[in-house]
Amino acid sequence: MKPLLQVDRLVTDIGATRVVDGVSFHVAAGETYALLGESGCGKSMTALSLMRLLPDGGRIASGAMRLGETDIRALAERDMRRVRGGRMAMIFQEPMLALNPVVKVGAQIGEALALHRRVGGRAGRDAARELLDAVGVPDAARRLDAYPFELSGGLRQRIMIAMALAGEPELLIADEPTTALDVTIQAQVLDLLRRLRVERRMGMLLITHDLGVVAENADRVGVMYAGELVEEGRRDDYFSAPQHPYSRMLFEALPRPGEGGRLATIAGQVPRLDGSLAGCRFAPRCPFAVARCRTEAPDWQEHAGLRVRCHLAGSLPQGRVPVPIPSLRAVASPQPLLEVEGLKVHFPVRRGLIQRTVGHVRAVDDVALSIHAGRTLALVGESGCGKTTVGKALLRLIEPTAGRVALAGEAVSASNAASLRRQAQMVFQDPFSSLNPRMRVADILLEGMDALGVGAAAERRDAVERLLRQVGLPDDAGARYPHAFSGGQRQRIAIARALAVSPRLVVCDEPTSALDVSVQAQILNLLKDLQDELGLAYLFITHNLAVVDYLAHDVAVMYLGRIVEQGPAGALLRTPRHPYAQALVSAVPHIGPTPRPAIMRLEGDQPSPLAPPGGCHFHPRCPHAGAACRVRYPEPTVLGGGHWVRCHWVAGTL
Secondary structure: OOOOEEEEEEEEEEOOEEEEEEEEEEEOOOOEEEEEOOOOOOHHHHHHHHHOOOOOOEEEEEEEEEEOOEEHHHOOHHHHHHHEOOOEEEEOOOHHHHOOOOOOHHHHHHHHHHHHHOOOHHHHHHHHHHHHHHOOOOOHHHHOOOOHHHOOHHHHHHHHHHHHHOOOOOEEEEEOOOOOOOHHHHHHHHHHHHHHHHHHOOEEEEEEOOHHHHHHHOOEEEEEEOOEEEEEEEHHHHHHOOOOHHHHHHHHOOOOOOOOOOOOOOOOOOOOOOOOOOOOOOHHHOOOOOHHHHOOOOOEEEEOOEEEEOOOOOOOOOOOOOOOOOOOOOOOOOOEEEEEEEEEEEEEEEEOOOOEEEEEEEEEEEEEEEEEOOOEEEEEOOOOOOHHHHHHHHOOOOOOOEEEEEEOOEEOOHHHHHHHHHHEEEEOOOHHHHOOOOOOHHHHHHHHHHHHOOOOHHHHHHHHHHHHHHOOOOHHHHHOOHHHOOHHHHHHHHHHHHHOOOOOEEEEEOOOOOOOHHHHHHHHHHHHHHHHHHOOEEEEEEOOHHHHHHHOOEEEEEEOOEEEEEEEHHHHHHOOOOHHHHHHHHOOOOOOOOOOOOOOOOOOOOOOOOOOOOOOOOHHHOOOOOOHHHOOOOOEEEEEOOEEEEOHHHHOOO
């Protein structure tokens, strides 16, 4: 039986750069084939080659691509338009960029229906609504008249899936379909894709750098590195005993539950592909490389059910890659460094000619927390729950509506905000957006010191060199601009900027959300080292619970502007008590020999903070909600050991 998709020795160039180099694989009907690897390895370019959507300067230099009996390379562009979106469709990585912001959702889906199924008018609108129903969009009829910017990230991703399904494709290409989505939304989207694949017997090409997503969704796995496939085989064989050193080091870089040791990292970066590459392309970063690896490119070998491109396949030492563990001092602090009580941030909603206030968005509504020096408090929850607003309000980047914030025992107010800047800094989610592209790195680091008068001019210059070394950047980094660095290096620059004024508290807002697992490991190791060396306190805002388990001492779970459960990280993540916290923990992708417990499905979307539900805000989505939940907000129930929860069901007061 012929495969649905057959790719044979595909070579794609962009200018002088060979971004895909001799890649071969196949996908059967009803099968999910996962392309795994770091950013820059050529995964997305492989997908864009299949769709013939390469950027300017890109061309398919050689190789064959067949969809069933159709030679994709040989098609005229007019014929390719019928295949693209019809027989073969793609879910792009960032739906907000892929969807037209000024065209309503219904019209965008209708365009695909008219092109590929010749359905329009009332029938087209009905078909679009049925597609939204099929992908689980609530209130589908109303969403057809919404613009993309009016929808959450999870809903936009579902709209993208609905558009991809409009042409009833035989093959679906999903390019990082869950990057930066909350774990609950990620679980819903992946469950939807699995269901649709079975119902429609679609083939699926899943492109990702998330090993957990691969473990739960793929039938077969192909690992890409520097434009080449380096390992391929069945999912179970791959996860039981990966053979290539690159694969092994990706697994070693994963944070493991209950382990606080140092994470393995992969030294260096994916090599540039615009020159001649001799030998194995992974050799400069491989801890097992021998002289032959640097001069002779390896051929494919068969080991343990896997095809692998490595001279040392089958002879690598068993066990984990050794990781040096530095001697770090513990930091003890009897009094909290940061104390927050009754914090509220309400944004007025104004309408009409005179902009009259007609309501308030209760982004943060009565939050209390504390952090000791040398400890990390993780603030977790779905997008839109108020996590980032809490972090910005603490630093007075947003003026709080009410509440008390004290740093080192001193109440923070508008009058002493300047002194706060010396003691508390923030690392933002997207370093490229938060770093000035027109300033050199040294000037970026000096800016805060100059503004706050930290040290003399000569001392500041010396401090820049020390900071660059401290965060593991090269000595010449200060003379370069942010665009010259990788994503992980830019995040290091953002961390160095935060440390430049010697703060005691650092607010980290999703600092690893879009990073490859290997780069994430580098950043997490750096944050831990700096905390032990400098006694820093971290407020770590994230939706990645695997990172929370590795880095945090305490966890606070936030829902619709309020903290619903808080306690030590180990206790809360192993035995969460609030139904919402249980849903978050159950949705984390699982890697391991034991099956994951059943995912708790949350019904509907998070309500609007403009009009939160009465009683417990979570009750419209809670499987245990009773009469009391609809009437009054629950008081804290103390569980012991610093662990408490706000839930009538846990308290037994339903």
